Amino acid sequence: MLLSSGISNVKRPLLELFSRYSREHKWWILFGVLTSLVAPIIGILPPYILQTAIDSVLLDNRPFALFGLRSGLFPVGQADQLYLLGGILAIIGIVSAILSWSAGWVWGRFSQEVQHKVRVDTYTKAQKLGMPFYESEQTGQIMTVLNNDVRSLNNVLGKFIGQVVSTSATIVGVTVLLFILHWEFALISLFFVPAIVLVTRYFIRRLKVEHAAVKQRIGVVNSKIENNLSGMHVIKSYTRETQERDRVASVSRGLYDKFWNVIDLRIRFQPSLNVLNTAGFTLMLVLGGIWIVEGPPLLFSEPLSEGTLVAFLVYQQRLIQPIIQTGQLIDQYYGARASAVRVLSLHDHEAREHNSENAITVDHFDGHIEFDDMSFGYRDNTVLTDVNFTANAGDFIGIVGSTGSGKSTLLKLLLRFYEPDKGEIRVDDHNIKDIKINDLRKRIGIVHQDTHLFSGTIGENLGYGAAEATEEDIKRAARLANAHDFIMEFPDGYETNVGEGGAKLSGGQRQRIALARSLVSDPDILLLDEATSHVDNETERQIQDSLETVVQDRTTFAVAHRLSTIRNADQIVVLDDGEIIEQGTHQDLINQNGKYAQLWSIHIGDNQRAEPVQQ
Numbered sequence: 001m002l003l004s005s006g007i008s009n010v011k012r013p014l015l016e017l018f019s020r021y022s023r024e025h026k027w028w029i030l031f032g033v034l035t036s037l038v039a040p041i042i043g044i045l046p047p048y049i050l051q052t053a054i055d056s057v058l059l060d061n062r063p064f065a066l067f068g069l070r071s072g073l074f075p076v077g078q079a080d081q082l083y084l085l086g087g088i089l090a091i092i093g094i095v096s097a098i099l100s101w102s103a104g105w106v107w108g109r110f111s112q113e114v115q116h117k118v119r120v121d122t123y124t125k126a127q128k129l130g131m132p133f134y135e136s137e138q139t140g141q142i143m144t145v146l147n148n149d150v151r152s153l154n155n156v157l158g159k160f161i162g163q164v165v166s167t168s169a170t171i172v173g174v175t176v177l178l179f180i181l182h183w184e185f186a187l188i189s190l191f192f193v194p195a196i197v198l199v200t201r202y203f204i205r206r207l208k209v210e211h212a213a214v215k216q217r218i219g220v221v222n223s224k225i226e227n228n229l230s231g232m233h234v235i236k237s238y239t240r241e242t243q244e245r246d247r248v249a250s251v252s253r254g255l256y257d258k259f260w261n262v263i264d265l266r267i268r269f270q271p272s273l274n275v276l277n278t279a280g281f282t283l284m285l286v287l288g289g290i291w292i293v294e295g296p297p298l299l300f301s302e303p304l305s306e307g308t309l310v311a312f313l314v315y316q317q318r319l320i321q322p323i324i325q326t327g328q329l330i331d332q333y334y335g336a337r338a339s340a341v342r343v344l345s346l347h348d349h350e351a352r353e354h355n356s357e358n359a360i361t362v363d364h365f366d367g368h369i370e371f372d373d374m375s376f377g378y379r380d381n382t383v384l385t386d387v388n389f390t391a392n393a394g395d396f397i398g399i400v401g402s403t404g405s406g407k408s409t410l411l412k413l414l415l416r417f418y419e420p421d422k423g424e425i426r427v428d429d430h431n432i433k434d435i436k437i438n439d440l441r442k443r444i445g446i447v448h449q450d451t452h453l454f455s456g457t458i459g460e461n462l463g464y465g466a467a468e469a470t471e472e473d474i475k476r477a478a479r480l481a482n483a484h485d486f487i488m489e490f491p492d493g494y495e496t497n498v499g500e501g502g503a504k505l506s507g508g509q510r511q512r513i514a515l516a517r518s519l520v521s522d523p524d525i526l527l528l529d530e531a532t533s534h535v536d537n538e539t540e541r542q543i544q545d546s547l548e549t550v551v552q553d554r555t556t557f558a559v560a561h562r563l564s565t566i567r568n569a570d571q572i573v574v575l576d577d578g579e580i581i582e583q584g585t586h587q588d589l590i591n592q593n594g595k596y597a598q599l600w601s602i603h604i605g606d607n608q609r610a611e612p613v614q615q
């Protein structure tokens, strides 16, 4: 898998991404850290107030003081003291509400900003990867990076710092406060903390393993369903509905089982914590009670007040949540770290398309094209061997050869979808390696063998490659490709929606739209890869007639589906297993009486059988 092998040399992937994306938000981060720090500290004060209320007001065991301070300004009456404490609680409540709202706002915003930037950046980087990457990597995997990984990063990059800060502030704050309140009782009451930490760690580790299994199963179910939906016509044609339902049921059952493991762990986790928690609570209540009634036990010397015991019982409850959360944070951290590695490996993948250092800018080609001793293979599998030929500016070149002989590959090499292994390709005497990729592709029009239209209207698809094209340009191109008439027959004309991938059009209609799309930008070089293979003979002839003028003032390569389309070519190149075996005009090749002559006689025969009237 290329994605996972892309990059492993970044030591701290999360930190790396964080520093890339947080720079312009440093004030937000500072503000977020401050609010996340102050909010929990203020939030832990109410039980302390409670202690004062019980000991100094209700039981009146100790002189009234606030946070250890005594003052003549404090009221003397019990009711007034309660009003004061109530007022302080109200203020604390309001301030914490404001702080936690601010922290929520700033971290929420920050995480969305980061998520948005990472997503767009990752997509932008993905777009720069060359075709070999897309052919070896499953699109599903790239989708996973763009969806899941970006989202899981968002959790950590965005909310993590805030959560770490507020969780640690709560744990440290509560612990410190407990020691200030009564260090001896604090020693005893914090005894249960390690137990909670251990139980939490156990469950979170197990959950991590099970979560990974669930994730993997979700992937399996999704790709199965996706595959089936896109191949629905095949399923229906072969009446495989029952079998496919069973297969979906079986992968879904697999997901069910894995999910159950997670649920099983979760429903055991909370009760286990509750048991520990209740045990701790009971122990503290009994021990504290005895401490109050009978005085300090064992080696302890400090008496314990009722208010302090109540404060301790409340604080104990407050510690549990942050401890569990710490476990979850650690878990999230590892998940996000794995995501960060995948995102970075896509960002820094070496399969990027590069312009060479001194790449030249081009805004027009004459269209003189040379293949100079060029060889190419996909990985180790050689497809084209020692290809040599020259097309003069304005030539019409026909390319013929059996399926798999390398015709489509030859055209894609001209667009630099791949780089030759040996030799070079020159356009107007420039090695295409030295021309800016975008300039090269802008001046070349191509109709791929497998036409792809984007969901949207016919008009949008036609204008796809030429933002500045006018309605007139589009209609002219549509007429040349013999598409205007059928487009106008749709009730919505050029506004007709083509459906997913062009599914609402026939194969021949799709091809004519793709042909028109390639003509809209008036390219200097035109590459047609079996561009009319799905249209009928009559329509093809009409297209040929209208294209006659178009191909006259540009270099055109046409891979022929029917030999009659290239009969008048300036040059016909016959490929066989990646090698040029014959080359010349139609008449030359007929005279040679080789492979082409043989193909031609088959073609003639076919046509005589197919169209006896017209021949």
Ligand SMILES: Nc1ncnc2c1ncn2[C@@H]1O[C@H](COP(=O)(O)OP(=O)(O)O)[C@@H](O)[C@H]1O
Residues within 6 Å of the ligand: 135, 378, 383, 401, 402, 403, 404, 405, 406, 407, 408, 409, 410
């Ligand atoms: N993306 C690819 N990765 C690996 N092999 C490929 C790829 N595309 C085509 N091939 C192989 O290269 C050979 C030539 O393919 P192609 O140029 O499409 O032939 P043609 O267009 O003449 O039918 C075939 O054997 C095909 O299997």
Ligand SMILES: [Mg+2]
Residues within 6 Å of the ligand: 407, 408, 409, 449, 529
């Ligand atoms: Mg092909």
